[in-house]
Amino acid sequence: MLRTHRTSELGRVREGRRVKVAGWVSSVRDQGSITFLMLRDGWGEVQVTAKKGEVPDELLERLHAIPPHSSVVIVGTVRIDQRAPGGVEVIPSSVQLVSRAKKQPPFSVYGGNLPALDRRLDIRAVDLRRVKAGAIFRVRHATLRALRDFFTSRGLTEVQTPKIIATATEGGAELFPVLYFDREAFLAQSPQLYKEQLTMAFDGVFEIGPIFRAEPSRTLRHLSEAISVDVEMAFADYRDVMRLLEDMVVRVTKRLTSEIPEEFAALEHSPEVPSKPIQRFTYEQCLSMLREAGVEKDFGEDLETDDLRELGRMIGGYYFITDWPTKLKPFYIKPKARRPEVSESFDLMHGDLELSSGGSRIHRRSVLTRRLKEKGLKPRDFEYHLRVFDYGMPPHAGFGLGLDRFVMVLTGQDNIREVVAYPRDMRRLTP
Amino acid sequence: MLRTHRTSELGRVREGRRVKVAGWVSSVRDQGSITFLMLRDGWGEVQVTAKKGEVPDELLERLHAIPPHSSVVIVGTVRIDQRAPGGVEVIPSSVQLVSRAKKQPPFSVYGGNLPALDRRLDIRAVDLRRVKAGAIFRVRHATLRALRDFFTSRGLTEVQTPKIIATATEGGAELFPVLYFDREAFLAQSPQLYKEQLTMAFDGVFEIGPIFRAEPSRTLRHLSEAISVDVEMAFADYRDVMRLLEDMVVRVTKRLTSEIPEEFAALEHSPEVPSKPIQRFTYEQCLSMLREAGVEKDFGEDLETDDLRELGRMIGGYYFITDWPTKLKPFYIKPKARRPEVSESFDLMHGDLELSSGGSRIHRRSVLTRRLKEKGLKPRDFEYHLRVFDYGMPPHAGFGLGLDRFVMVLTGQDNIREVVAYPRDMRRLTP
Numbered sequence A, B: 001m002l003r004t005h006r007t008s009e010l011g012r013v014r015e016g017r018r019v020k021v022a023g024w025v026s027s028v029r030d031q032g033s034i035t036f037l038m039l040r041d042g043w044g045e046v047q048v049t050a051k052k053g054e055v056p057d058e059l060l061e062r063l064h065a066i067p068p069h070s071s072v073v074i075v076g077t078v079r080i081d082q083r084a085p086g087g088v089e090v091i092p093s094s095v096q097l098v099s100r101a102k103k104q105p106p107f108s109v110y111g112g113n114l115p116a117l118d119r120r121l122d123i124r125a126v127d128l129r130r131v132k133a134g135a136i137f138r139v140r141h142a143t144l145r146a147l148r149d150f151f152t153s154r155g156l157t158e159v160q161t162p163k164i165i166a167t168a169t170e171g172g173a174e175l176f177p178v179l180y181f182d183r184e185a186f187l188a189q190s191p192q193l194y195k196e197q198l199t200m201a202f203d204g205v206f207e208i209g210p211i212f213r214a215e216p217s218r219t220l221r222h223l224s225e226a227i228s229v230d231v232e233m234a235f236a237d238y239r240d241v242m243r244l245l246e247d248m249v250v251r252v253t254k255r256l257t258s259e260i261p262e263e264f265a266a267l268e269h270s271p272e273v274p275s276k277p278i279q280r281f282t283y284e285q286c287l288s289m290l291r292e293a294g295v296e297k298d299f300g301e302d303l304e305t306d307d308l309r310e311l312g313r314m315i316g317g318y319y320f321i322t323d324w325p326t327k328l329k330p331f332y333i334k335p336k337a338r339r340p341e342v343s344e345s346f347d348l349m350h351g352d353l354e355l356s357s358g359g360s361r362i363h364r365r366s367v368l369t370r371r372l373k374e375k376g377l378k379p380r381d382f383e384y385h386l387r388v389f390d391y392g393m394p395p396h397a398g399f400g401l402g403l404d405r406f407v408m409v410l411t412g413q414d415n416i417r418e419v420v421a422y423p424r425d426m427r428r429l430t431p
Helices: A007-012 A057-064 A117-122 A131-153 A192-202 A238-259 A261-267 A283-292 A305-315 A365-374 A379-390 A403-411 B007-012 B057-064 B117-122 B131-153 B192-202 B238-259 B261-267 B283-292 B305-315 B365-374 B379-390 B403-411
Strands: A018-031 A034-041 A044-051 A071-080 A088-099 A177-180 A183-187 A204-212 A225-234 A279-282 A318-322 A345-350 A353-360 A396-402 B018-031 B034-041 B044-051 B071-080 B088-099 B177-180 B183-187 B204-212 B225-234 B279-282 B318-322 B345-350 B353-360 B396-402
Touching: A007 A018, A007 A034, A007 A044, A007 A088, A018 A044, A018 A057, A018 A088, A034 A057, A034 A071, A044 A057, A044 A071, A057 A088, A131 A204, A131 A238, A131 A261, A131 A403, A131 B131, A131 B192, A192 A204, A192 A225, A192 A379, A192 A396, A192 B131, A204 B204, A225 A238, A225 A403, A238 A261, A238 A318, A238 A345, A238 A353, A238 A396, A279 A283, A283 A305, A283 A318, A305 A345, A345 A396, A353 A403, A365 A379, A396 A403, B007 B018, B007 B034, B007 B044, B007 B088, B018 B044, B018 B057, B018 B088, B034 B057, B034 B071, B044 B057, B044 B071, B057 B088, B131 B204, B131 B238, B131 B261, B131 B403, B192 B204, B192 B225, B192 B379, B192 B396, B225 B238, B225 B403, B238 B261, B238 B318, B238 B345, B238 B353, B238 B396, B279 B283, B283 B305, B283 B318, B305 B345, B345 B396, B353 B403, B365 B379, B396 B403
Parallel strands: A044 A088, A279 A318, B044 B088, B279 B318
Antiparallel strands: A018 A034, A018 A071, A034 A044, A071 A088, A177 A183, A177 B177, A204 A225, A225 A396, A318 A345, A345 A353, A353 A396, B018 B034, B018 B071, B034 B044, B071 B088, B177 B183, B204 B225, B225 B396, B318 B345, B345 B353, B353 B396
């Protein structure tokens, strides 16, 4: 055993107990006759205090010579000292340098100025040793847990759908081609059609998994590989799934703020817990608001980055934009019965950031076939999908939520690359 | 609202209560003056009982005419009747046929003979309406939950690593090429190098996500897209992670058998709960056992399908094969210090099925570089990975477990395609 205790467990150990801790050295400080070494592991940190006279000179010298970032195993005894971080320190009796750091990164793990992002991403695993990076990824972990617990409590079944697919879901743009044995295939840009199909067997389903989009631009909020939180429910329409999404945001945020306040403290960020109902604006109300702000848009025009920035400024926080023009939405989105140029659809926004998109889906094969043709797609390419609609496909609705973007909002980050372990974009394919 | 209650909630409703249920019709039976309609939703089923004289003739005729698999919404009142499945039935006052089934699948959802697998997979979403298929996927859902809860309780952090990668992890065989903007990339066949790196920041990590292997053969236990359960821990060796894996199998199986006995009853299968420790045999002990069974193998030869079948027959259930020849393992597996032709490695088997593979990893850059060259790989191609080893990479160990194979064992299935929603192999890319 390379360790008897994690650093987070030392506060519960009796004074004088012999322990073996293991981790990496985040700093070594010399204060006259005392050397302080901070040892970090995956759960926290502990101060190792070596005082001349209290520990052998040879050990003091060895501790002093350890370069930061090295991995060490330290045996020692626990001493209660309120001045030490966490209230305990370890008085070392031996140290084993198991992996000496030969280089130092161009940043401090405790904060301060950071070099250009690319320099950090080049040694991403080292960059993730930063205290704030650790907090972001522990929030991410807790978010995943909270999301899955929430969906499970609502009776949804977790599913996993294929990432290698034969046909583009929403047309051919932004797809990565894959050579699949001797034929062309694509990486799934969404589990859309699969999750819709699965409502006929499992009623309510969710999937949290990767999606792939060949984004030709480089922005702070797009990646070519992202994690999508997908939900689809039978016998539901877009209003039902908006309520579910709203409950989800509120419940998850509340749970996180009460469960891991220390991570938000490390990030110096308190996530906004929205109150229900989250504000709803139709697309056409948004056009009116934009008009009042001096931006003229006709019905059917998409809301561009600048428009969303304007709306985000006017509304702030979380809000829905509903009832989008049918022509702006994919073929599977349901047009309204009484006004088919408008669809049963919504986006969930936070400020100017689109977090989620959803709607009621078409569940009649004939209507879906007509919509495919209107979008310039070939029904024959979707035969594998349309086929199951002949077996009593229920009405259904759902949404996709960008996990990375949601974690950006929760942790107060502006660049999506900060919340993804190894981001992928046009230019970056390593590490 | 298309439903007021799920079928699973009707047992807790007082008699006479008016309810609205929604789902699909699994059977319509006529017994003289009574029509029984079984309605299934994602959580169970309820009998809808329409008796001549008790419900209008017109409604009786409409119920009678509904083709199985159609989706319906039924309003009615709850009546307690111990003869009905679940002890309650619904006396209908209205029925809405929201999606009429135009076709019938070539199988019964309740069991009996099944047509060739391909015929079922062609309409997979309908196939998943079978009672046994539903049970398999609810076991799968519960397994995912139990795995994540177990890893979280052990302090591991959940991570998500990229699926599009620049370099083959273990050499170029069996990789799917991707056109990534203007260059060639690959689909990750494992998160191996990323999870190893992340131990330097997060100590212990796990990931449950897709892996991709261009398997050129078609077997009952290989797919070209699978879900892998990956674990990696700093300051641990292969014995530590074997113990973790052993605990995981025991804890997860126990939890499932107590949490969802009804699913195993539907499958007519009781999963084996192994007792600890799970038996361990070295590779060389396995060679001896095979020799006694008349199979001659030299040290360094791989154990083939037939050999594993023989071992599975001799040992049975769960067992480890440890200490494999170094040359049979990937470059990152650590050779034993005193006998470098043998490695600190293991496979977890169930019968003749390999469930998991793991070991201690090399954490010194110079050793890893030498091993890459010995395997005919170019260290330059792995520079993005080797680079972080200069910053105090801790000793670490881990394993990868095939989720689909584990679910096969838990649910007693022989074909991996039965436990995957939309399986992918050489021949099948749809649905």
